Amino acid sequence: DAGVIQSPRHEVTEMGQEVTLRCKPISGHDYLFWYRQTMMRGLELLIYFNNNVPIDDSGMPEDRFSAKMPNASFSTLKIQPSEPRDSAVYFCASSPQYAVNYGYTFGSGTRLTVV
Amino acid sequence: SQQGEEDPQALSIQEGENATMNCSYKTSINNLQWYRQNSGRGLVHLILIRSNEREKHSGRLRVTLDTSKKSSSLLITASRAADTASYFCATDYSGYSTLTFGKGTMLLVSP
Numbered sequence A: 001d002a003g004v005i006q007s008p009r010h011e012v013t014e015m016g017q018e019v020t021l022r023c024k025p026i027s028g029h030d031y032l033f034w035y036r037q038t039m040m041r042g043l044e045l046l047i048y049f050n051n052n053v054p055i056d057d058s059g060m061p062e063d064r065f066s067a068k069m070p071n072a073s074f075s076t077l078k079i080q081p082s083e084p085r086d087s088a089v090y091f092c093a094s095s096p097q098y099a100v101n102y103g104y105t106f107g108s109g110t111r112l113t114v115v
Numbered sequence B: 001s002q003q004g005e006e007d008p009q010a011l012s013i014q015e016g017e018n019a020t021m022n023c024s025y026k027t028s029i030n031n032l033q034w035y036r037q038n039s040g041r042g043l044v045h046l047i048l049i050r051s052n053e054r055e056k057h058s059g060r061l062r063v064t065l066d067t068s069k070k071s072s073s074l075l076i077t078a079s080r081a082a083d084t085a086s087y088f089c090a091t092d093y094s095g096y097s098t099l100t101f102g103k104g105t106m107l108l109v110s111p
Helices: none
Strands: A005-007 A010-013 A019-024 A031-038 A042-050 A053-056 A065-071 A074-079 A088-095 A110-114 B005-007 B010-014 B019-024 B029-037 B043-050 B055-058 B061-066 B071-076 B085-093 B105-110
Touching: A005 A088, A010 A019, A019 A088, A019 A110, A031 A074, A042 A065, A042 A074, A053 A065, A074 A088, B005 B085, B010 B019, B019 B105, B029 B061, B029 B071, B043 B055, B043 B061, B043 B071, B071 B085
Parallel strands: A010 A110, B010 B105
Antiparallel strands: A005 A019, A019 A074, A031 A042, A031 A088, A042 A053, A065 A074, A088 A110, B005 B019, B019 B071, B029 B043, B029 B085, B055 B061, B061 B071, B085 B105
16 A cells, blocks of 8 residues: 555645645545644644544634545545645544554645745 | 643754653543654654553564553664654543644654
């Protein structure tokens, strides 16, 4: 398995533009997580899915953020409109059933810069 | 915040020395995990220790857990330059099905 695949690796966009981040989890993993990493706040959980269903989106900062998982092999995180404070590294991770009993497998992340 | 907290924030040692990192957390947990993050990369799972375990080994890694003190330590023995990375502890708090990560310890191993 190629692991968790995220795209793009880097994204530079102007304030106000829409940004879409993509993630392909490991086949057979039931859980998918979106995290955001900044120096100030560390790793923050934004949202997670179980069997393609969003379970907890309480970490999504505001309505400008949305996430979908249309099928077991694909998820998107969208920011519309983007703001400079959204600049961060966004990670997708996946895990088998009973996620906390296993390690998460992380993607390489998308470094987002909003100018 | 329910984050675990790693200590120290940064650690610099020479190759061959041992590196010890600590993690403290706030409430009851089911298990605690340690991850490594190389610069510009995603996190990699290293080891998981359950709340009913006190010590666990994996290669050059040794993890201890003291639930009475709500703390854990990660020991890397005979460190190598390739061990240079940030190390994070992550906890799943009882009743929650996700991991909460600390802010990490940056380890620099010099040749």
